[in-house]
Amino acid sequence: MNGQRNKDSSFKKILIILLTIIFICCAILFAKIKITEHIENEKQKEISRALDNIRLEPNEEDSDEIDASQMTERMLKLKKLKTENKDIVGWIEIEGTNINYPVLQGRNNEYYLTHDYKREYISTGSIFLDKDYDFSLPSSNLLIYGHRNKVGLMFDELIKYESESFYKDHKIIRFTTTKEDAEYEVISAFYSKVYYKDERNVFKYYNFINANNKNEYDDFISNVKKISLYNTGITAQYGEQLMTLSTCDYSVENGRFAVVAKKINVEAH
Numbered sequence: 001m002n003g004q005r006n007k008d009s010s011f012k013k014i015l016i017i018l019l020t021i022i023f024i025c026c027a028i029l030f031a032k033i034k035i036t037e038h039i040e041n042e043k044q045k046e047i048s049r050a051l052d053n054i055r056l057e058p059n060e061e062d063s064d065e066i067d068a069s070q071m072t073e074r075m076l077k078l079k080k081l082k083t084e085n086k087d088i089v090g091w092i093e094i095e096g097t098n099i100n101y102p103v104l105q106g107r108n109n110e111y112y113l114t115h116d117y118k119r120e121y122i123s124t125g126s127i128f129l130d131k132d133y134d135f136s137l138p139s140s141n142l143l144i145y146g147h148r149n150k151v152g153l154m155f156d157e158l159i160k161y162e163s164e165s166f167y168k169d170h171k172i173i174r175f176t177t178t179k180e181d182a183e184y185e186v187i188s189a190f191y192s193k194v195y196y197k198d199e200r201n202v203f204k205y206y207n208f209i210n211a212n213n214k215n216e217y218d219d220f221i222s223n224v225k226k227i228s229l230y231n232t233g234i235t236a237q238y239g240e241q242l243m244t245l246s247t248c249d250y251s252v253e254n255g256r257f258a259v260v261a262k263k264i265n266v267e268a269h
Helices: 002-048 073-081 156-162 164-169 214-226
Strands: 088-093 100-104 127-129 141-145 172-176 181-193 242-249 255-266
Touching (some): 002 100, 073 088, 088 127, 156 164, 156 181, 156 242, 172 242, 181 214, 181 242
Antiparallel strands (some): 088 100, 088 172, 172 181, 242 255
């Protein structure tokens, strides 16, 4: 009996030790995850201030086709930021939100899912333009992707466009490149998903980048208006430049939330 009790006692001690080790390991892992999240959140906040932190020299010259005198201060700052990474194609901002970031364009749509504009690893990635957009055309639709961040960074606040009242206070999206400082007006906001390749008769908004003809353009506009969460009263005509912002929606498998806008104002040409 004593031998059995000793064995039971030893087993309990070993079990307690193992459980304690597991608990400590889990606590350490949880702490590391939280620390990493905090570091990355602070980094994203720093990235959102990158343009504001750039200081221009008086009478700074510009070597591009556009004379510096024709460029806004924001365009000149972006040009300077591009010297850090030529993949920076623009800067997006929605006033009154935390959406205020450089926009990258890579050779594929994977790299900037996990890298910032300094090409450093970050799990929340960057705001980036679809690889197939061609500025030399230019293509019809600036299809821009971004992760959602739990503390309201990146494209997390994009989901607020599900509310018509939010839309009414945030109708304008500003997109700056080294060629122009433009404003886009929101025409639609909707929930969608990434469909399987063999699914037919579904609207795959994420496949629309350039319209080959008026019918393709009009079909896209018709669909985004049809599934919009509310009627903005705004539409777009063939030839007008579009922008689609896309992020994840976690309410359904492979869910997406998108906002479509059209260009309405340009400060430089």
